Structures are given as structure tokens and as C-alpha cells.
Amino acid sequence: MAVYTDITENDLRAFLTHYDVGELTSYKGIAEGVENSNFLLHTTQDPLILTLYEKRVDKADLPFFLGLMQHLRARGLSCPLPLPRRDGQLLGELSGRPAALISFLEGMWLRKPEARHCREVGVALAKMHLGSEGFSLKRPNALSVEGWRNLWGKSRDRADEVEAGLQEEVSAELAYLEQHWPADLPAGVIHADLFQDNVFFLGDELSGLIDFYFACNDFYAYDVAICLNAWCFEKDGSYNLTKGMALLEGYGSVRPLSAAEREALPVLARGSALRFFLTRLYDWLTTPAGALVVKKDPLEYLRKLRFHRAIETSIEYGLAAEPRQ
Amino acid sequence: MAVYTDITENDLRAFLTHYDVGELTSYKGIAEGVENSNFLLHTTQDPLILTLYEKRVDKADLPFFLGLMQHLRARGLSCPLPLPRRDGQLLGELSGRPAALISFLEGMWLRKPEARHCREVGVALAKMHLGSEGFSLKRPNALSVEGWRNLWGKSRDRADEVEAGLQEEVSAELAYLEQHWPADLPAGVIHADLFQDNVFFLGDELSGLIDFYFACNDFYAYDVAICLNAWCFEKDGSYNLTKGMALLEGYGSVRPLSAAEREALPVLARGSALRFFLTRLYDWLTTPAGALVVKKDPLEYLRKLRFHRAIETSIEYGLAAEPRQ
Numbered sequence: 001m002a003v004y005t006d007i008t009e010n011d012l013r014a015f016l017t018h019y020d021v022g023e024l025t026s027y028k029g030i031a032e033g034v035e036n037s038n039f040l041l042h043t044t045q046d047p048l049i050l051t052l053y054e055k056r057v058d059k060a061d062l063p064f065f066l067g068l069m070q071h072l073r074a075r076g077l078s079c080p081l082p083l084p085r086r087d088g089q090l091l092g093e094l095s096g097r098p099a100a101l102i103s104f105l106e107g108m109w110l111r112k113p114e115a116r117h118c119r120e121v122g123v124a125l126a127k128m129h130l131g132s133e134g135f136s137l138k139r140p141n142a143l144s145v146e147g148w149r150n151l152w153g154k155s156r157d158r159a160d161e162v163e164a165g166l167q168e169e170v171s172a173e174l175a176y177l178e179q180h181w182p183a184d185l186p187a188g189v190i191h192a193d194l195f196q197d198n199v200f201f202l203g204d205e206l207s208g209l210i211d212f213y214f215a216c217n218d219f220y221a222y223d224v225a226i227c228l229n230a231w232c233f234e235k236d237g238s239y240n241l242t243k244g245m246a247l248l249e250g251y252g253s254v255r256p257l258s259a260a261e262r263e264a265l266p267v268l269a270r271g272s273a274l275r276f277f278l279t280r281l282y283d284w285l286t287t288p289a290g291a292l293v294v295k296k297d298p299l300e301y302l303r304k305l306r307f308h309r310a311i312e313t314s315i316e317y318g319l320a321a322e323p324r325q
Numbered sequence: 326m327a328v329y330t331d332i333t334e335n336d337l338r339a340f341l342t343h344y345d346v347g348e349l350t351s352y353k354g355i356a357e358g359v360e361n362s363n364f365l366l367h368t369t370q371d372p373l374i375l376t377l378y379e380k381r382v383d384k385a386d387l388p389f390f391l392g393l394m395q396h397l398r399a400r401g402l403s404c405p406l407p408l409p410r411r412d413g414q415l416l417g418e419l420s421g422r423p424a425a426l427i428s429f430l431e432g433m434w435l436r437k438p439e440a441r442h443c444r445e446v447g448v449a450l451a452k453m454h455l456g457s458e459g460f461s462l463k464r465p466n467a468l469s470v471e472g473w474r475n476l477w478g479k480s481r482d483r484a485d486e487v488e489a490g491l492q493e494e495v496s497a498e499l500a501y502l503e504q505h506w507p508a509d510l511p512a513g514v515i516h517a518d519l520f521q522d523n524v525f526f527l528g529d530e531l532s533g534l535i536d537f538y539f540a541c542n543d544f545y546a547y548d549v550a551i552c553l554n555a556w557c558f559e560k561d562g563s564y565n566l567t568k569g570m571a572l573l574e575g576y577g578s579v580r581p582l583s584a585a586e587r588e589a590l591p592v593l594a595r596g597s598a599l600r601f602f603l604t605r606l607y608d609w610l611t612t613p614a615g616a617l618v619v620k621k622d623p624l625e626y627l628r629k630l631r632f633h634r635a636i637e638t639s640i641e642y643g644l645a646a647e648p649r650q
Contacts, residue, residue, distance in 0.1 A: 008436040009526075025431040025527060028365060029356035040353060040365060042372065042431060106350040106367060111333040201334075202350060 005037045005052050005095050015094045018085040047104040052097040064139045066090045075131040078208035080105050107200025107207030115246040118231050120206040122250025129220045132189035141216040145181045151278045182264045190223035195230045221261040225268035237303045245318030265314040277301035330362045330377050332420050340419045343410040372429040377422040389464045391415045400456040403533035405430050432525025432532030440571040443556050445531040447575025454545045457514035466541040470506045476603045507589045515548035520555045546586040550593035562628045570643030590639040602626035
């Protein structure tokens, strides 16, 4: 949560002359998003989000992210909509950064979601998977199994600083996952980062998904595994089976998992836990002490990984015993 | 800039049942304010600011701050208005903190103010001084001359870590100011922290003042001196005489400075520079490296202090040679 790049009112005003969005009346940096700087704008028309893309985001990926949001909105899904400039472009530049103006999505993310919310998340995730079909751009998932060895190489030598024995345990886990990773499952565009703060609710109703800046092409069931990790564990590290059942039931009510996907779920969940463990570990070891970002504990994801290692079949996650017919 | 205390949607919803403000549709932590946590709320009615008062603010002072905003609004000044709960109270509690709901003031603070803006700041400051007359509560200025020795005592022994010779220079300055501080000048409620980010503009028009959480009773001219320091120096440390003239002319057009105030201005400006130097120095030496707040350079204010030490009369700040008749 941070604003990395501040903007002057004059620069912002000049930037906005390219859009039909009314007169600017206020802008405030908001404490959301870890990768980019975000501002909430009030105008004489609708509120807007202004995003400045910071260095961690590859500019070449922006057409994928912004185009995906447009595609999903056109298919009836609720997510922020990038606004085109008068010249049709979705991207401009502000304070030396690529910048986009995006519609404001009302709703709040839940600090304490309950099972009924997890069900809605499952439904929305499946709708996003179906809705992204036909989107023409592709983006490989750099943070899936092929990317982990390289990522691990950047932290491995210092891993035991965080917990004794980590180096051995994670190296063995990585080797296992490389050997057992599924070769072929239904795939398409996945969100890949659908944590609590990226799902908005109005009351108990899900009002939309945000933050598509990790979206990529990968197995749909891997996205389900990411959500199990993000939504169905309690703060004490325990797996909440009721939430797991609700999330999986919600997902399956829109897009039933195939037998191969069901079978792969435990290994995908291990992989998803490893992926977030590895990026958090890297950030933990490299983020300077004075930085504005709150560092997330990598061990939270190590504990989830250990939980998944003991899982034998998807039924243990709360998946109904038989696929729906 | 930080959000120190997060809030859950359920707690916020419960808090809002005490107010008539419509239905909550969104809340976002905003990256403004150093002392408190601030959230921008959207509702089915007007946008609002929710402030959670953190530990650095003395709860006993809150009636003064909130009452002052009400008083100024009632006198026609533009500033945020604390909204009363249904039971008439201005303060509630949220996430274990005293919390208030405050009207949203449209406008933007200027990252690069020009002389014409400084004039408006002078006008608004004088109107605030006149407008605060009749406000019944009192709050002594703990950060004026009587408080500096104690504050200095907390940093003195480590001051030379920041710049060699600081300990001797600041101790001498403090002794000088204690001896030469004015005994009696026109006094009342002052803002005491009217930096750029606390003055909003819509276009070139000043739309209001915010952040009254340092307001207190002290000499009006001391507030003018604070503004000279905050608004009339350039990033390279130079004093911009055009801005100084504009600010002083604007102030004097509403509330002309008396001969005694004019004479005291250089010593008040030294004192104001010392005050911000001392709090910044303390924060510099004590803020933990991992904190969310960007530390402000204390030496910026030491350089201003040195500038003021060379000033002989207020005319050098750009004050017109003769008081208006």
C-alpha cells in the first residue's frame, strides 16, 4: 500500500485534456495496490481511478491487461473499464510513467469473508474464465512452474535465514512439482491474483473483480487453487473446509471441474502455495528496511504448502465426491 | 502518508448506523495526513472523510479541533465540517480509536504554488484568524517557545549525527529566542500547520483549509511566520520575495499587521523554523527504519532558520514599508 509517484495538479490537468471526463475537482493517492500508484479522482462527472504503472510492471504487458478488462466488460462481467482517450488510446503518460484512467468500481473488499462470500468468489472466478474466452491476446504465466527455479535461485542461498532447513525443504518441493506438474488441463486467461482485496462486495453481493495485473494464460484449475489458498485458510493457518466447499461449489455451479482437473488440484494447490512463498521470500530478503510497503510473511505460504502436501484427493478440499452431471 | 489502522467493513457499517449519511458504497484508505488514518468514503449521498485519531493525538484535544471546524464553518469559512451523530456527539469509536466523520472538501493541494496562490493563502489565513474570534475553547501551543527546550532535550545529544556543530548552533539559537520572544502580540486561534497540503484549490481559487489538528492559541503573526516558511521558499532553499510579498499583501488586505507584529516577524520566523526543525529532527532520530512514513529532512528548516537570522527588518520579507492606513 503506497503511492510511489506523486503527480502535480498541472500535469494531471494536461493529462486529462485527452479524455472526456468532466472537470477535475479532487485527487487523492489511495493506499491500495502494491505494484502501482493509484489515485482516486473526483470530477464533475463520475469518480475515476488513475493508475501509474511503476517499474515492476512491463509496459509491453499493458495492452493485455487493459484489453482484458475491456473484453470482460463487453462480455457482461463487472470489473473496472479502462477509458479510451479521444484518440482511442488506452494508455497515456504522466510523471514519466505509463498511466491509464479507469472507471471506479463501487464496493468494498472484505477483511473477514465468510463461506457465503467464498461461494460468490468461486462463481465470479468461473464466470471470468468463461468470459475471457475469445480474448485474442496471450500472456504466458512467468510465475508458473517454469519460472520457479529461476526465482528460487535468487533466494535459495539465504533461505535458511528465514527458517532453518528451508533450503532443503523447498528444493525438494520444487523438484517434486517439476516432475508432477500436469501437462495438459483446460486453460485460458486466469486472474492469478484473486486475493481478498481484489474482490469487491456491496453488502453480501459481489460487485466486481479488480487488479488484473497478474492475469495470464494458464490452467483454469490453477486459478481455483490460488483462490483456495487466498480465501479458505484462517489466520491461525487452519484450512476452513466450509469455505473450501463453498468456493468449489460456487465455481462448479458455473464451470464444473473435469476429472483431470479434480485429480490435479492438490498438486496445483502446492504449486500455488510455492509461487506466493517464493515471491514473498524474495521480497522479504530484498525489500529495503525503509520501504513504504508492508512486507508479507513468506512463512504463511510455507505452512499452506505443508498442508497441501498431506492432501491425497480433492475431496479433502471440500469438492463434492462426484462431478456434477 | 499512511494508513495506520485498517477497518473492517462490518465495524464501519456499525459505526455508520449512528449517522444519517446514506448507504456506504466504498471506502479507501488515503495517503494523506501524517498523524492520523484517513479514509475516503463514498455513499449513496455525499462523499465523506473518516478520520481515526492515532496515538499521537491527545483525545482531550479533539473537542477543540472539531469544535473549531464547526465554528469556522458557521462563520462562513470553507473547511471540512465534522458531522454530528444522531445523538449529537461529534466523536465515535472505530477499531479502538476515536473516530470522526467529516464532510469532503473538493479541491487539490498545489505541489508547485505560485505567487498568486500565496496571496490567496494570506487572505485565507487572515480570514481564519478573524473568523476564529468568539470560539470559546482554548488550547495552549505546546510547540511554541516554552516547549522547545524540552523538545530539544530529546535530540540534543545526538544532533551532531545529523550535521557536525548542530548541537552548539541550535542551543545558542534557542537561548536567543527565549530571550527575544515577544511578550505580547495580538493573539487568538491559529492554524499552526498551514503547509501546502492543507490548502485546497479549484483552479486558481482557494477552496478551503483542512487539517486543524495543530490549531491552538498563539500570536496571529506567528501563524504568518509559519506560512512564510511553508510557502515562500524554493526547493533550493532560496527565499522567493515575490511570493513573500504576495502572501503578506494578501494577509494585510484582510487583517493589517500592527507595528509590533511587523517588528516581531523576523524573530517569529526564526522561531517557526526552529519549531519545525526540532520536530523533524526528533522524528528523524527516532522513527524506526521500517516505518510507513517518509521522514522529512530537518536540515531544510535549519537552512531557513539561518536565512532568517540574517534578516533585520520585515521589509526584507516583502512587507510593504508602511502599514496600510
